[in-house]
Structures are given as structure tokens and as C-alpha cells.
Amino acid sequence: EAQVTQNPRYLITVTGKKLTVTCSQNMNHEYMSWYRQDPGLGLRQIYYSMNVEVTDKGDVPEGYKVSRKEKRNFPLILESPSPNQTSLYFCASREGAGANVLTFGAGSRLTVL
Amino acid sequence: GNSVTQMEGPVTLSEEAFLTINCTYTATGYPSLFWYVQYPGEGLQLLLKATKADDKGSNKGFEATYRKETTSFHLEKGSVQVSDSAVYFCARGSYDKVIFGPGTSLSVIP
Numbered sequence: 001e002a003q004v005t006q007n008p009r010y011l012i013t014v015t016g017k018k019l020t021v022t023c024s025q026n027m028n029h030e031y032m033s034w035y036r037q038d039p040g041l042g043l044r045q046i047y048y049s050m051n052v053e054v055t056d057k058g059d060v061p062e063g064y065k066v067s068r069k070e071k072r073n074f075p076l077i078l079e080s081p082s083p084n085q086t087s088l089y090f091c092a093s094r095e096g097a098g099a100n101v102l103t104f105g106a107g108s109r110l111t112v113l
Numbered sequence: 114g115n116s117v118t119q120m121e122g123p124v125t126l127s128e129e130a131f132l133t134i135n136c137t138y139t140a141t142g143y144p145s146l147f148w149y150v151q152y153p154g155e156g157l158q159l160l161l162k163a164t165k166a167d168d169k170g171s172n173k174g175f176e177a178t179y180r181k182e183t184t185s186f187h188l189e190k191g192s193v194q195v196s197d198s199a200v201y202f203c204a205r206g207s208y209d210k211v212i213f214g215p216g217t218s219l220s221v222i223p
Binding site for chain 2: 040042044045048050056058090096099101102107
């Protein structure tokens with residue numbers, strides 16, 4: 001089944017404790033992206049990647065890092081999480097062109113205390 | 114810059130009512146336009162899309178027409194069902210970014 005898999009689905013952590021949210025897709029998509037969803041703000045793009053070893057900042061990249069060493073994986077790293085990073089995170093992927101549809105993961109709900 | 118604006122919710126309708134959710138976008142280039150739907154506790158999934166002016170996307174009784182002259186992509190359904198209760202996101206896609214509107218929450222009551 002074609003899918004985007006995120007882990008963990010739920011996480012409660014404390015300020016400053018580094019964490020990684022993994023994202024993997026099995027569709028050989030070039031493009032991958034991370035979004036955060038907050039009430040009243042919709043989805044905001046954190047980082048995206050057009051292909052392996054190519055990453056770029058989205059609209060809200062502060063406090064996050066990403067890497068794209070392999071085509072299928074696009075982990076989101078919070079080096080020193082803070083409470084304002086409490087949110088619902090979505091990873092998504094698509095084939096290269098802008099007309100193509102994003103396939104989303106099921107989401108990762110992160111709480112930073 | 115590029116942006117997507119959609120009507121604020123929440124929207125509450127009775128079953129079989131007519132639905133319109135307005136969406137407008139900034140007209141930089143010729144983006145593709147999408148409606149995504151998010152059911153409770155799930156990720157977003159595509160509802161419909163249109164890739165050029167005057168295209169009409171349709172799915173599950175929902176329709177939206179790409180209107181270049183008014184930079185709009187309004188979502189419509191003639192008769193909503195309780196199962197349509199969800200959050201609806203309008204989005205514009207380009208080669209590097211997909212920009213989403215803030216989402217409109219729809220509740221359909223029997």
C-alpha cells in the first residue's frame with residue numbers, strides 16, 4: 001500500500017530534550033515536506049525537500065532541522081524543543097511537479113512540557 | 114507573497130443543505146489548486162484538484178472551478194451528509210511549495 005509513515009504518533013517530552021520524528025514514504029517521491037498544524041493557523045510549512053540532499057526552509061523553520069540522505073526518509077529534528085513547538089506535525093510527499101497531489105502521513109502529536 | 118484565503122468557520126449545516134466554502138488565492142504564476150479534507154483524527158487527503166483556468170474538479174458530489182479572473186476556487190456541494198463533517202483546506206501548489214488556507218470546519222447535523 002502506498003503510504004507515508006510517521007513515528008511516533010504521540011509524544012510527550014520536556015524542554016530541551018532532543019527528539020526526532022521520522023517520516024518514510026514508499027512511493028519513490030522526489031518531494032517531501034513537513035507541516036505543523038495549530039488551531040486557527042491551519043497548516044504551515046516547516047521544511048521541504050525537492051530531492052535527495054536538497055532541503056529548503058518553509059515558512060516556520062526556526063527550531064527545526066531536517067535531512068534527506070535517502071529518497072524515502074525525511075526526519076524532522078528538534079534539537080532543543082520548547083513549549084511553543086507543541087503541535088500536530090504532518091509529513092507529506094508527492095512526485096516532483098506542483099500539479100501533483102500530496103500524500104500525507106497520519107500525523108504526530110507532540111507535547112513539550 | 115503567495116497566499117490562500119478561505120472563509121472562516123466553523124460552519125454548521127443541516128443534512129441535505131447546500132454547501133459553499135469560499136477560497137481565493139494570490140495570482141503569482143499559474144498554480145494548481147486543490148481542496149483537501151481532514152476527517153477527525155486523520156491526516157489530510159485530496160478531495161479534488163484543478164490544474165488550469167476553467168478546469169472543474171469534482172469528487173464525492175463536491176465541485177470547484179478554477180476561476181482565473183476572480184482568483185477563486187470555491188468548494189460546493191448540493192446536498193451535504195453527516196459523513197461530510199470534517200475540516201476542509203484550500204491549497205495552491207507550485208514546483209516548490211504547497212500553501213494551505215487556514216481550514217474551514219464543517220459540521221453537518223441530522
